[in-house]
Amino acid sequence: MRDGDLTSRDVAALPSTCELMEREWSPCRHACPVHADVRGYIEAIAQGRWRDATDLIRDNLPFAVVCGRICHHPCEANCRRRDVDDPLAIRELKRFVVELQGAEGATVHKAASQDKARVAVVGAGPAGMSAALDLAKMGYRPTVFEKFPVAGGIPATTVPKYRLPREALQIDIDWICAHGVELATGLEIGKDKTIDDLRAEGFEAVVVATGLAKSRLLPMPGADHPRVHPALKFLTDVSFDHPVDLGQNVLVVGGGNVAVDAARSAVRLGTGRVRMMCLETLAEMPAYEWEQQEAQEEGIEFIHRRGPIEILVRQGQIVGVKARAVTRVFDENERFDPQYDDSDVIELACDTVIMAIGQAADMGFVEGSSLRQDDRGRLVYDAATQQASLPGVFACGEIVTPPGSAVEACASGQRAAVAVDLFLRGHQIRIDDSLPPEIDSIAEDTAEKVINVSREPVEAVPPQTRVKTFGPIDKTLAREAALRESRRCMNCGAGAEVLVDKCAACLTCLRVCPFDIPKVTDVARIDSSLCQACGMCIAECPAGAIIARGWDARGLPARTSAALASAASDGHAKIVAFICGHHASAADWRGESEVVAGVAEVYLPSVARLSVSDLLAAFEKGADRVLVLACHEGADRYPQATRRISRRVDQARQLLAEVGLDPDCLRMLELPDEDGEAVHPALVAAVETLPAG
Amino acid sequence: MIVAERKPFDEILEMLAPQKRVLVLACGGCVTVCLTGGEKQADELASQLRLAARQKGMDLTIESDSITRQCDREFIENLKADPGQYDAVLSMACGVGVGFMSELYPETPFLPTLNTTFYGANTAPGAWAEYCRGCGDCVLAWTGGICPVARCSKSLINGTCGGTNDGKCEVDQEMDCAWLLIYKRLKELGRLDEYRKIRPPRDHRTDRGRGVRRLVHEEMVELEEEESQA
Amino acid sequence: MTLPVSRFQEALEAGEFVVTGEIGPPKGTNVEPVIHEAETYLKGNVVAVNVTDIQTAVMRTGSMVGCKLLLDRGIEPVFQMVTRDRNRLALQSDLLSAHILGIRNVLALTGDHVAMGDHPQAKPVYDVDSVGLLQAITGLEAGTDMGADMKGNPNELDGVPTFFKGCCVTPCTEVVEPQIIKLEKKVEAGAQFVQTQAVYDPATFETFMKNIDHVKIPVLVGIVVLKSAGMAKYMNRGVPGVQVPDAIIQRMADAPKEDRKKVSAEIAGELVREMKPMCQGAHLMTLGWDDVVPDILEHAEIKP
Numbered sequence A: 001m002r003d004g005d006l007t008s009r010d011v012a013a014l015p016s017t018c019e020l021m022e023r024e025w026s027p028c029r030h031a032c033p034v035h036a037d038v039r040g041y042i043e044a045i046a047q048g049r050w051r052d053a054t055d056l057i058r059d060n061l062p063f064a065v066v067c068g069r070i071c072h073h074p075c076e077a078n079c080r081r082r083d084v085d086d087p088l089a090i091r092e093l094k095r096f097v098v099e100l101q102g103a104e105g106a107t108v109h110k111a112a113s114q115d116k117a118r119v120a121v122v123g124a125g126p127a128g129m130s131a132a133l134d135l136a137k138m139g140y141r142p143t144v145f146e147k148f149p150v151a152g153g154i155p156a157t158t159v160p161k162y163r164l165p166r167e168a169l170q171i172d173i174d175w176i177c178a179h180g181v182e183l184a185t186g187l188e189i190g191k192d193k194t195i196d197d198l199r200a201e202g203f204e205a206v207v208v209a210t211g212l213a214k215s216r217l218l219p220m221p222g223a224d225h226p227r228v229h230p231a232l233k234f235l236t237d238v239s240f241d242h243p244v245d246l247g248q249n250v251l252v253v254g255g256g257n258v259a260v261d262a263a264r265s266a267v268r269l270g271t272g273r274v275r276m277m278c279l280e281t282l283a284e285m286p287a288y289e290w291e292q293q294e295a296q297e298e299g300i301e302f303i304h305r306r307g308p309i310e311i312l313v314r315q316g317q318i319v320g321v322k323a324r325a326v327t328r329v330f331d332e333n334e335r336f337d338p339q340y341d342d343s344d345v346i347e348l349a350c351d352t353v354i355m356a357i358g359q360a361a362d363m364g365f366v367e368g369s370s371l372r373q374d375d376r377g378r379l380v381y382d383a384a385t386q387q388a389s390l391p392g393v394f395a396c397g398e399i400v401t402p403p404g405s406a407v408e409a410c411a412s413g414q415r416a417a418v419a420v421d422l423f424l425r426g427h428q429i430r431i432d433d434s435l436p437p438e439i440d441s442i443a444e445d446t447a448e449k450v451i452n453v454s455r456e457p458v459e460a461v462p463p464q465t466r467v468k469t470f471g472p473i474d475k476t477l478a479r480e481a482a483l484r485e486s487r488r489c490m491n492c493g494a495g496a497e498v499l500v501d502k503c504a505a506c507l508t509c510l511r512v513c514p515f516d517i518p519k520v521t522d523v524a525r526i527d528s529s530l531c532q533a534c535g536m537c538i539a540e541c542p543a544g545a546i547i548a549r550g551w552d553a554r555g556l557p558a559r560t561s562a563a564l565a566s567a568a569s570d571g572h573a574k575i576v577a578f579i580c581g582h583h584a585s586a587a588d589w590r591g592e593s594e595v596v597a598g599v600a601e602v603y604l605p606s607v608a609r610l611s612v613s614d615l616l617a618a619f620e621k622g623a624d625r626v627l628v629l630a631c632h633e634g635a636d637r638y639p640q641a642t643r644r645i646s647r648r649v650d651q652a653r654q655l656l657a658e659v660g661l662d663p664d665c666l667r668m669l670e671l672p673d674e675d676g677e678a679v680h681p682a683l684v685a686a687v688e689t690l691p692a693g
Numbered sequence B: 001m002i003v004a005e006r007k008p009f010d011e012i013l014e015m016l017a018p019q020k021r022v023l024v025l026a027c028g029g030c031v032t033v034c035l036t037g038g039e040k041q042a043d044e045l046a047s048q049l050r051l052a053a054r055q056k057g058m059d060l061t062i063e064s065d066s067i068t069r070q071c072d073r074e075f076i077e078n079l080k081a082d083p084g085q086y087d088a089v090l091s092m093a094c095g096v097g098v099g100f101m102s103e104l105y106p107e108t109p110f111l112p113t114l115n116t117t118f119y120g121a122n123t124a125p126g127a128w129a130e131y132c133r134g135c136g137d138c139v140l141a142w143t144g145g146i147c148p149v150a151r152c153s154k155s156l157i158n159g160t161c162g163g164t165n166d167g168k169c170e171v172d173q174e175m176d177c178a179w180l181l182i183y184k185r186l187k188e189l190g191r192l193d194e195y196r197k198i199r200p201p202r203d204h205r206t207d208r209g210r211g212v213r214r215l216v217h218e219e220m221v222e223l224e225e226e227e228s229q230a
Numbered sequence C: 001m002t003l004p005v006s007r008f009q010e011a012l013e014a015g016e017f018v019v020t021g022e023i024g025p026p027k028g029t030n031v032e033p034v035i036h037e038a039e040t041y042l043k044g045n046v047v048a049v050n051v052t053d054i055q056t057a058v059m060r061t062g063s064m065v066g067c068k069l070l071l072d073r074g075i076e077p078v079f080q081m082v083t084r085d086r087n088r089l090a091l092q093s094d095l096l097s098a099h100i101l102g103i104r105n106v107l108a109l110t111g112d113h114v115a116m117g118d119h120p121q122a123k124p125v126y127d128v129d130s131v132g133l134l135q136a137i138t139g140l141e142a143g144t145d146m147g148a149d150m151k152g153n154p155n156e157l158d159g160v161p162t163f164f165k166g167c168c169v170t171p172c173t174e175v176v177e178p179q180i181i182k183l184e185k186k187v188e189a190g191a192q193f194v195q196t197q198a199v200y201d202p203a204t205f206e207t208f209m210k211n212i213d214h215v216k217i218p219v220l221v222g223i224v225v226l227k228s229a230g231m232a233k234y235m236n237r238g239v240p241g242v243q244v245p246d247a248i249i250q251r252m253a254d255a256p257k258e259d260r261k262k263v264s265a266e267i268a269g270e271l272v273r274e275m276k277p278m279c280q281g282a283h284l285m286t287l288g289w290d291d292v293v294p295d296i297l298e299h300a301e302i303k304p
């Protein structure tokens, strides 16, 4: 036995082999701040299991719709598929499925009884709502106090609508509230009520999640002019359709994402010229590349390496900004430490200035409480326990973390919920942040064997149209495209595991693996970082010594039974169709069972996983006829899969004949590789040619 | 290793006919390696039997289990099922396993599902061929490592017969003439003198001539006895 | 030098070109027709007649009884013995029996595998091979059998047989060296004459004979009488070490049905004539067409 070897005993103790996914995480999951089971939900999408996919996403990510739209998607940045062709369009897939399902199409996991302590959450942003949701699921009674009339935090109040339509965001809020999260909007803590009041009202814990709602400003001549707008206030005003005083020549100061949002919003308000000025070069700019690009498409000009020193005001009007040259932005240790060349000063003409140089907290909530702040005005807080300076008061989200993303705020909120629970149960607050190891990147020679499939493009609205409205800037994937895209996922870390006690070192796995992954010494071992999870070896191992981490083969008979039970047969022969969920031309398959009378459709990640006994088991489960619909040779994501499964079908036919059953009751079809119509007509045609019942 | 092939299904069905509760027991040894008697094949057979039972209206309960080897008593500890609880066990092991398990469970009939065919090696994926016959008096030293007892269809020991044809055996055009192989190999090795030597008729006492063959390592036996005395 | 034990041996030692024939006992007890044919066509034309031993593993009457019947009609038999069907006990016992019956020529063969015959389910014995059988005969002649007593001393016989011992070789096989080595071993084991597998190509045979120049026992070239072009083709396909040249097949094919025996005898006769200078005799395997033997001899320019 070597380190990491598994035995059948280890696995017998698990409720499902899917638990083995915890042995190593795919990089997408690892990189995701809330560690959503990316691979899992992508596979569910690939099989048209929309609700399963949505539930899997929402298990970790309450702001699924928000993140489907605006997440900075570290999952994609780390997707192993980037070493093959392009990373998966993970965010787009998420957007597709969670919006398709809406709030109703996601399962609500309400606590069996919600009778534990009341908890007040201050701020209905991603952090606060996430904390509240988890507390509600644990049986606590959270109330979220929000100063704005709407819940959602920055995404609801500030993020431009062209990136995040509010009705989309509402799906998340509705789903969260369905768990028993109380909302008290339009109530500002520190003004309408104090934290002490909340404690007095019987809230046994308070979670502060007030975010960073203020823009930082630079003290300089002219900075107090009414046409100098703090970016967040500007964006919030735009968001609530409040009037903003904007001229025809706007200069946005700042190079981050907020600056881009402000600039693009200004464009949409009909401003003639919008420029962004920042300390950084194009490459150094903190705004995401795609944001920069879209901004440029919309006519926004960038001025790099300039810092403002004065806002020039003549006759009460802003006429320009004086800016000096920047010699460097970061020091040797890559810390922000800009240096200027005061001899190089230019004047940039403009009539409006939007300041987007950073965010700051609105500490109003502290009013009337004894919460402590440090010398720089920041809330005193212990990152390990999420506790502020008063017992029972916790903090999470951007108020205590540096500005980041919505999903990071969710993660912080979830962590706070854990802390609150420990506290309320009288435990010491100790949170284990350790994660399972991350699966290695794909080896070059394995990557070469993976069949290339290009990433599905997202249809963007052309810049000339999109600058005119705050409507969405792109369309999500069509169903067919989403199915195709999700099937690009390589199932990282979901691959084969050898149960070493059962392995007879027969070498079969080594011989059938199309990617040459198994190595057999004393026993077979399969390197998880190389395995492509095709399942070929699993179906062939004579010892039953190989299982898939991410696929519970034991579950297949149950799925087959369930499919059979739900397929209406009205006296006809009962037919099970095992269908390759990856079929390239399954494009006509809209992710919904297209009921052919009497046919129970069972979609699989690849029919390569079907073993001979799986085929026989379908008959045992009550099928009179079994069809296997595979991709035609060459179209399967896994080399050789079609040929292998066709041999298995032949073998199973032989075994059926021995039993005295008509071997023609089991048939394999290779689907044509044409776009459009394939699975459905093939099924209809095949059903007609099967022996009569 | 031991190579076996599965018996015809009808024969298996016939031999278990009167039984109602039957365990199909895979063996994780040689027969797994030759893809005949492993857990996968046991599952397949179990499935077949259940289907046949349904087809024929037989009252038959079939379950399956597997064991690391059916030729060592210690492994029965790992069984999930208790063979004693069944009317019969269909063993997927070679004859050794069937026989040995029958001894361990004298009350339960152990029925063979395989025909134990030969001691062989894997010649290509999915293919095995006989290399040794277990004759008890190995001759490979002077036959270039090619066994004439196992691989010559007549087990000749002095060279090719007249039946060698284009390098193939008269019995089967697909089968190499072992003696031609031996000849070529010895020639390559520069050891044709081995071929030239007359080999006297073999002493079949080491082969099947005297019933059950046994192997006893005295040093092991003594140790075990000492232990049981202590 | 010991005295010849048979007329066959005597003729060869006298340097005559010796012709032998062959009969195959019937499947059943009706043995008379075969013996009668032998008496009619072979007696006087050939020096000795081989009696096959369950030829091609097709079950039939035994060789020993065939030999005995020939002896009774004044024809000298060659007792063919294959090792396929008898273990060493039976083989040695039969040798003693044969000697008692007056049989003196014995041809030691391995024998076609049971798989080739009509009882493929039978257990192939091959307890000894042809070399072992020759050793066994030599041993019997020396007064001991293959066994031994408790002390390891060979068992003594009470009454010792003598035989003229022969063996077989396939001259026209692609790789001939292993055949030759085996022939050397047979000679070492006691073989005194060779009857070869069928030869149709004198040139190949000539090379073969040169290759076994060092083997100092008489060689009778084997001639299988062709019955049809189809048979020739079949032999090329299915009979090990036999190659009928296309020209001969053509001659058979061109012959009208009624002339086939004639043409066949012509071919066989010509072959014998051509190979006569290379060897010490010819073994004619007529496969039941015993009546062609006189014709063959005529074409071979051999006087009986």
Ligand SMILES: Cc1cc2nc3c(=O)[nH]c(=O)nc-3n(C[C@H](O)[C@H](O)[C@H](O)COP(=O)(O)OP(=O)(O)OC[C@H]3O[C@@H](n4cnc5c(N)ncnc54)[C@H](O)[C@@H]3O)c2cc1C
Residues within 6 Å of the ligand: A070, A071, A072, A122, A123, A124, A125, A126, A127, A128, A145, A146, A147, A148, A152, A153, A154, A155, A157, A158, A159, A160, A187, A188, A189, A190, A209, A210, A211, A212, A213, A232, A235, A257, A258, A261, A362, A364, A365, A396, A397, A398, A399, A403, A404, A405, A406, A407, A409
């Ligand atoms: C312009 C802009 C664009 C962004 N774009 C993206 C993006 O594309 N992708 C991304 O992932 N992230 C983006 N972010 C960051 C993201 O919005 C934040 O990381 C996230 O909202 C932080 O969540 P939070 O819950 O900590 O705080 P917030 O979202 O700020 O929520 C805090 C909430 O508390 C309320 N509150 C504050 N004080 C009180 C009080 N005293 N009483 C009651 N309520 C109070 C606020 O009104 C607010 O609703 C963007 C941020 C900005 C500013």
Ligand code: SF4
Residues within 6 Å of the ligand: A026, A027, A028, A029, A038, A039, A042, A078, A079, A080, A081, A088, A090, A488, A489, A490, A491, A492
């Ligand atoms: S290929 Fe799939 S599992 Fe692998 S990193 Fe990308 S999304 Fe995650």
Ligand code: SF4
Residues within 6 Å of the ligand: A498, A502, A503, A504, A505, A506, A507, A508, A509, A510, A518, A520, A523, A524, A537, A540, A541, A542, A543, A544, A545, A546
């Ligand atoms: S196929 Fe199964 S038994 Fe064979 S070497 Fe691989 S893991 Fe081991």
Ligand code: SF4
Residues within 6 Å of the ligand: A495, A496, A512, A513, A514, A515, A516, A517, A518, A526, A530, A531, A532, A533, A534, A535, A536, A537, A538
């Ligand atoms: S056959 Fe497929 S599942 Fe098995 S090791 Fe190879 S890639 Fe992984």
